[in-house]
Amino acid sequence: MRVLGIDPGSTVTGFGVVERAGAGVTHLAHGTLRPRKGAPLATRLGTLLEGLSEVIEAHAPEVVVIERVFVSANPRSALVLGQARGVAMASAASRGVPVVEYAPSQIKQAVVGTGAATKHQVQAMVKTLLALPKAPAQDAADALAAAICHAHAGRLSALLEGEAPGRRGGRGRQGGRGYVVRRVR
Amino acid sequence: MRVLGIDPGSTVTGFGVVERAGAGVTHLAHGTLRPRKGAPLATRLGTLLEGLSEVIEAHAPEVVVIERVFVSANPRSALVLGQARGVAMASAASRGVPVVEYAPSQIKQAVVGTGAATKHQVQAMVKTLLALPKAPAQDAADALAAAICHAHAGRLSALLEGEAPGRRGGRGRQGGRGYVVRRVR
Secondary structure (H helix, E strand, C coil), X not given: CEEEEEECCCCCEEEEEEEEECCEEEEEEEEEECCXXXXXXXXXXXXXXXXXXXXXHHHCCCEEEEECCCCCCCHHHHHHHHHXXXXXXXXXXXXXXXXXXXXXXXXHHHHCCCCCCCHHHHHHHHHHHXXXXXXXXXXXXXXXXXXXXXXXXXXXXXXXXXXXXXXXXXXXXXXXXXXXXXXXX | CXXXXXXXXXXXXXXXXXXXECCEEEEEXXXXXXCCCCCCHHHHHHHHHHHHHHHHHHHCCCEEEEECCCCCCCXXXXXXXXXXXXXHHHHHHCCCCCEEEECHHHHHHHHHCCCCCCHHHHHXXXXXHXXXXXXXXXXXXXXXXXXXXXXXXXXXXXXXXXXXXXXXXXXXXXXXXXXXXXXXX
16 A cells, blocks of 8 residues: 655645555655745645646555644634645545545654654654654655554554464564554554 | 636635637636535545636636635634635646736726625626626626636726727727726726
8 A cells, every 4th residue: 555645835845655565664755845935826836736746646646645734723824724735635636546634643643652742753753664764854754654644554454354464474573664563553 | 818717615616717808808608616515625626626627728718816815713714715725726827827816805896896895796797797698606706706807907908008999999888798997997
């Protein structure tokens, strides 16, 4: 199962692609899209749409994961976030890729083990879990964390269906390229 | 000059296409896009993206007009509106069509003659100005009004450049298929 996480934002949008095979979750790609700052809003949103469409075509994810939004007290920032978020969701759905949402606390819980984790903890654990040479930029780390959260949820379903890692040649214990779910709980 | 007005919304998005030739503004098309109500948010936004992309390809507007948003006190509705609005802007910009915004009061002023016009007045005046057999649905009427506002602004520029309707065979007085700007002021 290949999962694309997207962390949409008005100035920076992070993305991250992971793949779950049995008990392991491996890193495929991550990055950030930064439409030109001085450009008009519509141009930036158009650039975002094109960039995400390219990412989706390049990596052919089976599912896109976006963090659920708990609206703040500020309607202006909610509008701005909504605009980028709408583009991200539409870019996936218009290509037939389903979009799932997780609460921020669920994503932190899956990656750090506590729903109250800091941004820095998420970055550090994403680096560790995916065995990356260095921590990804914050927006990309958040996107990877969302993708890991879903891959993890899918892996639990697989476990329930009897695909326990112990019966599959110990894939659950592989180091370096994946992570062991026990560490994540 | 061909102008596409879009009135984005979470459940209904109106669109309207008008053309300015000299002093006249003629109606080309209008309608509403209504993604299936029970569908997931991302699916609805994807449907909206596809629908607007089809409208843009079918009518090849030179410019897209969207009403500027004055954010209300409700962050939740700002987020929801932002999502549809982001998709509308990106659908135009990703096809290289510039997007312009007008304040709601500017649009009402251009169509009804007062920035404090009601929705019903806008509907009625859009019907009259474009000589339509019946008033368009409210969202389509708002989209047509936005398009007329921009076409009107462009016509004023044309006037300032010496293209006065009186010197062009009285196009400004044509009935039925266009409107005379004097009535709009």
